[in-house]
Amino acid sequence: MYAQHNHWLVAWLQRRLGNRCDAADLAQDTFTRIWVSARTQAIEDIQEPRAYLTTVARRLLVNHLERRSLEQAYLASLHLLPQATVLSVEARAILLETLQELDALLDALPAKVRTAFLMSQLEGLSYEDIAAHMQLSVRTVTRYMAQGFRQCLLVMLER
Numbered sequence: 001m002y003a004q005h006n007h008w009l010v011a012w013l014q015r016r017l018g019n020r021c022d023a024a025d026l027a028q029d030t031f032t033r034i035w036v037s038a039r040t041q042a043i044e045d046i047q048e049p050r051a052y053l054t055t056v057a058r059r060l061l062v063n064h065l066e067r068r069s070l071e072q073a074y075l076a077s078l079h080l081l082p083q084a085t086v087l088s089v090e091a092r093a094i095l096l097e098t099l100q101e102l103d104a105l106l107d108a109l110p111a112k113v114r115t116a117f118l119m120s121q122l123e124g125l126s127y128e129d130i131a132a133h134m135q136l137s138v139r140t141v142t143r144y145m146a147q148g149f150r151q152c153l154l155v156m157l158e159r
Contacts, residue, residue, distance in 0.1 A: 001031070001034070001046070001049055001053075002031050004049070005049055005050060005053055006027060006031070008050065009027045009030060009031075009053050009057060010023050010024050010027045011023075012054065012057070013026050013027055013057060013061065016061060017061070017064075022064065026057060026060050026061060026064060027057070029060050030053060030056045030057040030060055033056055033060070034052070034053070034056060059111070062111075063103075063107055066106075066114075066118070067103050070099065070102075070103070070122075071099065074095075074099065101155060105151050105152060105155045106118070108151060109147065109148060109151055110147075112134065112136075112144060113144040113147045113148055114148070115134065116130050116134060116136075116141050116144040116145060116148070117144065117145060117147075117148030119133065119134075120145060120148075121148075127141045127142060127145065
């Protein structure tokens, strides 16, 4: 599958990202994810490999774009700080490590849970607003938020 579809997948991702290096990385991540999941489904049984690759790659692309957006927002906020409060190299390294841990935490959440959690924590939306935007009940949003906070607690306890 890799030999047959890698070039096509990299080109597909490059059109969306505008960057060949990131496209190649995401293509590799896509094939890795498929290879890891091959324990539950035989790769040879996939009848439409490009459709399957597109689905997996699209999910990884969304995660990548969310991560990039978070990093850009952080860097933009640094430029707004007065020079005296700019973080040291060590503090930036710690903060970036924390952001990477946060990214891994968010990546472990189901897509709808992650979206609801980010809407609440980054955009400051109320549960009612999230429910209306995602066309869910407030009770479902509450459950999603509980999942998100539970995942945060698990990560904090592992530290």
